[in-house]
Amino acid sequence: MGKVTGFMEFARVEEGYEAADKRKQHYKEFVLTLSDEQAKVQGARCMDCGIPFCNNGCPVNNIIPDFNDLVYHQDWKAAIETLHSTNNFPEFTGRICPAPCEAACTLGIHELPVGIKSIEHAIIDKAWANGWVQPQPPLQKTGKKVAIVGSGPAGLAAAQQLARAGHDVTVFEKSSRIGGLLRYGIPDFKLDKGNIDRRLEQLKAEGVVFKTGVYVGKGGLPKGVGSDAKQTIDPEQLKAEFDAVVLAAGSEIPRDLPVPGRELEGVHFAMEFLPQQNKVNAGDKLKDQIKATGKHVVVIGGGDTGSDCVGTSNRHGAKSVTQFELMPMPPEKENKMLVWPYWPTKLRTSSSHDEGCERDWSITTKSFKGENGKLKAVVTARVEWTKDEKTGQMKMTEVAGSEKELPADLVFLAMGFVNPLGSMLEAFGVDKDGRGNAKASTEGAGAYATNVPKVFAAGDVRRGQSLVVWAIREGRQAARAVDEFLMGESVLPR
Incomplete structure (x- = not known):
């Protein structure tokens, strides 16, 4: 490594944030990227540890020690080439990935780990600023056509890899804009959508064709989903026109909370709330936008989506924000x-929590109460978790006398996603696994292939709700599998 004793000499430096009272006034990114010198110091902290567990901790297997060393030597152009060799979109992961690579860092056993995510963020931002991110169109075309259903990170990664292999790639998206979860699920203050738009220009220059407002399925549009779609394409038509089809539509069915009062006005899924603000930020005019201004807000679910609801509610000017977690x-x-x-279970406090939020754990929601059809309160109870001596499973028991009523004008259900659109899978005739996802193996001959000839599945539609970095990994691997299927062999990396 460039600085053999660096890990003993230098401390971890975190990326800075704009002050909470200021950043709550807007929807722009507020993370302060490391300076060149700070990034160099972080690169110097990387140990010559022999077995870089960070590589395996990263789902796309980024070659982390190499780009850390290159940043230490300030060879930024070689650093972005190394980073791009495994990750199509480091500007996404450098901003929103929880960094499992850092959890696997060897230095992290006894010190704070190397700031790998912040280094990645610095590399890609410098690459864009210096014009090093350029289209890479194929030298020759294969004459094969591939359709990709869904334009989230899995679909975009697959599209870019297949286009660079020389195939004619068309991406179908039911919404009016490309990006899937990146576009509509992640707030702008965490991921400025300009990061997506400039990648799309690169993909278009590489030959990828995008078609928006198109739902691929049968029997019209599913209720509440794809409201931007103006056209429906039958899967049979898609299979007839293309040599291969990749399903990368994500996992979109949210987990519900069927308790008394669920039907009251003011109880919403998180993904009814978050996309609306992103659309407004993009200039759309919405009728009856869900607004948290001046309201008591309760967020049920302690993950990233719940945190995003907290941050957006604070920017609306909520009167109070409370977040519950069952565990x-x-x-x-x-x-x-x-x-x-491995990824540890520990208390994680996001920037949105720092902006103002009451948090509580081991809380179950018993009912919602309202007046004249409108939500007014949430009835909760505290629970205890104990291990069953026979099965070893954790068992939940309500604490007697712990029932409590909390004022609430808005409730956001952020308890995860259970399935992709079943109607789409059924329309293709794709077999499902036990959890309702598209059934497809990731290993061996026929990797990522479904039971339907020439139809593949990748990302959350196959593995279930997961991270953006896992979606990129699956999109890349599925692209290689499709290329092998079409050409008999592939030079694309897996």
Whole structure:
């Protein structure tokens, strides 16, 4: 490594944030990227540890020690070439990935890990600023046509890889804009949509064709989904016109909370709320936008989506924001000797929580109460978790006398997603696994192939709700599988 003793000499430096009271006034990104010198120091902290567990901790297997060393030597152009060799969109992961690579960092066993995510962020931002991110059109075309259904990170990664292999790629998206979860699920203050738009220009220059407002399925549009779609394409037509089809439509069916009062006005899924603000930020005019201004807001679910609801509600000017989680409060620090190099369960506080939020754990929602059809309160109770001695499973028991009523004008259900659109899979005739996802193996001959000839599946539609970085990985691997299917062999990386 460039600085053999760097890990003993330098401390971790975190990316800075704009002050909370200021950033709550807008929807722009507020993370302060590392300076060149700060990034160099972080690169110097990377140990010559022999076995870089960070590589396997990263789902796309980024070659992390190499680009850390290149940043230490300030060879930024070689650093972006190394980073792009495994990751099509480091501007996405450098902003929104939870960084499982850092959890696997060897230095992290006894010190704070190397700031890998912040280094990645710095590399790609410098690459864009210096014009090093250029289209890479294929030298020759294959004459094969591939359709990709869904334009989230899995679909975009597959599209870029297949286009660079020389295939004619068309991406179909039911919404009016390309990007899927990146566009509509992640707030602008975490991911400025200009990052998506400039990638789309690159993909178009590489030959990818995008068709928006198109739902691929049968029997019209599913209720509440794809409201931007103006056209429906039958899967049979798609299979007839293309040599291969990749389903990359994500996991979109949210987990519901069927308790008394669920039907009251003011109880919404998180993904009814978040996309609306992103659309307004993009200049759309919406009728009856869900607004948290001056309201008591309760967010049910303690993950990233719940955190995004917190941050957006604060920017609306909510009167109060409370977030519940059914599971117990995680420990503030993990037992590294027990969990390393795997992703640890520990208390995580997001920038949105720092902007103002009451949090509580081991809380179950018993009912919603309202007046004249409008939500007025949430009835909760505290629960205890104990391990069943026979099965070893955790068992939940309500604490007697712990029932409580909390004022609430808005409730956002952010408890995860259970399935992709079943109607789409059924329209293609694709078999489902036990969880309702598209059934397809990732290994061996026929990787990512479904039971339907020449139809493949990748990303959340196959694996279930997961991270953006996992979607990129699956999109890349599916692209290689499709290329092998079409050409008999492939030079695309897996």
